[in-house]
Amino acid sequence: MLTPPLNEEVEISIFGPGYGECILIHIGFNDWIIIDSCINPSSKEPCAVEYLSNIGVPLDTDVKLIIATHWHDDHIRGIGKIVSTCSNATFVCSDGLLTKEFVTFIKAYGARPGLTEGVNEFDIVLKSLETSHRTPKYASAEKALWKRNGPNGKPPCCITALSPADFAIHLSKIQLKELFPQENTTKRDVVAPQPNNVAVVIWIEVGDIYLLLGSDLENSPDKRHGWAAIVDSNLRPEGIASVFKIPHHGSKNADLPEVWEKMLIKNPLAVMTPFSKGNVSLPTLEDINRIKSQTSEGYITAPPRVKRVKKPKIVEQFVKGATKSIYQANSFFGHARFRADLKSLPIDWKTELFQSATSLNSLKV
Amino acid sequence: MKADLSGINIVILGSFNPKIFQPAWFAANELIRKLEAEEADTEIIHNDISIFRIGNWLRLEVTRDRFHASTEQEAYFEVLVDFVLGTFSLLSHTPAGILGINTSMHYRIKNEKLWHKIGDKLAPKEPWKSLMRTPGLTRVEMQDIRIDGPKGYLRVRVEPSIRITPGIAINTNDHYEVDGPKNATGCSKLMEILNANWKSSIYNAGNIAKTIIT
């Protein structure tokens, strides 16, 4: 596990859940991309920092891009530490986030004694960027975020954002405005609004390998945003991906058959993280079967629902009396890693599963 | 390793007007429940000193230069910190430059032999045996100066518990200084320190106690 990829190897590592997920991409020749962040429940460290350090990757030089596809702590826990540790990486977030109103919102919550949940990570990111004089980059539909033109024998690489669409940016501004603190209103924690209108879908081309990372983007009846807007766009990069990070934990709301038909190869390598909220857990059995019908190479970083760990009798007695239901929120933690040689065609992905990660075919549901 | 009995108290030194610290004022500012204010057990409200208890979880004592809030209920540690943060968020211009986050933990020890063993570890009896007939530890106190972060120190006092027998009482005084008492202007900085450090202070106190007891 603790060996770094070879120069000519592409690696995709997905970690989760830890409330949210983290994706690491090695695009060859010691160039790394980090997308979102989560905390390893055992070590309490950001997975990205821990994993890259363990395989000997110098974080201050080799990480080129850090992309936050969310702004709420639940989905980017530890990203502050990543940004400050990867001191030469460009930070990317959704367009429409770094407005004066949003940053005021961040600063208001970040500064108040007694309120630290919800946007603290983003405040840490901003402080780190300020200290290191780095200007963030914005992601929006069809915008190129990073390019490597292939000097010194390195294969060319292009990273493009496929969302958020202009209309989604507009919706997110309205959504965020409702969260801004108003004078004489009670202080509360910030709960992440749904859906995530600032989800950043990423398209990566490196050599002949294409990757589609679906973030949390869901479908929308309004074709001005959501997956339909991406599929229908005539400006999106050409190519069909062999790896698909399934969006929104495999939920039906984020599934569009046209994505499988037009943007992915037949039987792509598909991976996702599970999610739990109250009695809702994703992916459902229906979702798993649907995905299995599209690919035999489906993977998940941990089983969707695990049995709740019982507490001492005195605790269970009170919990039983005080609640209608109680569920464990986080599944076990896992890491799925896929590596392929850039030079060998057809592309042959080598799969490795760590901790609770498993294939959908092996999943007992 | 949880203490059998534990409490925390927060002490702030500055310049206060004790008379305003009344249950009704806290309830009016929604820092405590209205019913709690009505049922408060008030000992004195005076220009120079105010003392009252709220419910069974808070004791507040304020004099002109000292604010002291305490609880002996673990369930209310966070509530106490919120209470103090909330109070001085409203009174942000109160000059206050010194903060103490103090914990008090009492541990039951299995038997007297073990109890003596802990005392002997901290202060061996041997050197005293030539000077005293039956030497015994009554209290030991250690201090560590803080080298990073806000100026201050940590003091730890260990002594036999008067609440549990045989038992050990471990008290910690986590002391922070922002300004000298006469120079303090406002208390926002102190509240930031409280907010940032109270959890780790209590956690560290627990670790210290665990090291001493085991």
Place this chain on the structure above:
Amino acid sequence: MQLAKSEQYDQYDQERLSIASDNSNINDPEEKEKIIPSLYMDRKWEVITNPDVTSYGQVSFQDCKFIVPQGEASVDNKINSTYIDDDKFNLLQKEIPESPVVWYPLKHQRTTMFTSFIKWRGVVLKIYKDCFLCRLVDQDGNSPDEEAEILLSEISDEDLQLIDIGAVFYWSIGYQTNPSGSRTRSSIIRFRRLPVWRSEELSEAQKKAEKTLIALGIA
């Protein structure tokens, strides 16, 4: 016969010490030397203005100072050596009010104690008719996060009005020991009470935001 002022102070001091001490007989000259300050009254009071003392039992006022004898650093948490370990931290040397309070020694009062088995920090995620969905985070980090639908009937009347999306509460389950020593199982849910957002806070946040955006090269 009115005593001379210095004699009045001495008498007051003696009377005060006799209240304070655990086992002294003030009239016994030998015993006087052995007065041991009570555990519960470590402060030493120094009279600095004219007392109007008839006896310590009456409502009479004297100026007082918080002074610890040189070399003694008390860490008693009733006092909190936070400030009495050094004379230079004696705040009121020049600002003693004109009408101080006579301090009566108080016996340490036992209070209700609570020892928890588990303590969660909860955040309200959704509100239903008879319950609310919340996320529970174990404050000791011993168990994974959980999500529960807590019945509204478990919440005190005054706290009900604090329930809103994002509202934070603490839920502790454990044993409560009351002052008489009896122990009961207990579950305490209490919502956080924080002051409302003030215009100064929001203005301050706005200024910080402007500064940040300029520094980031955005504004």
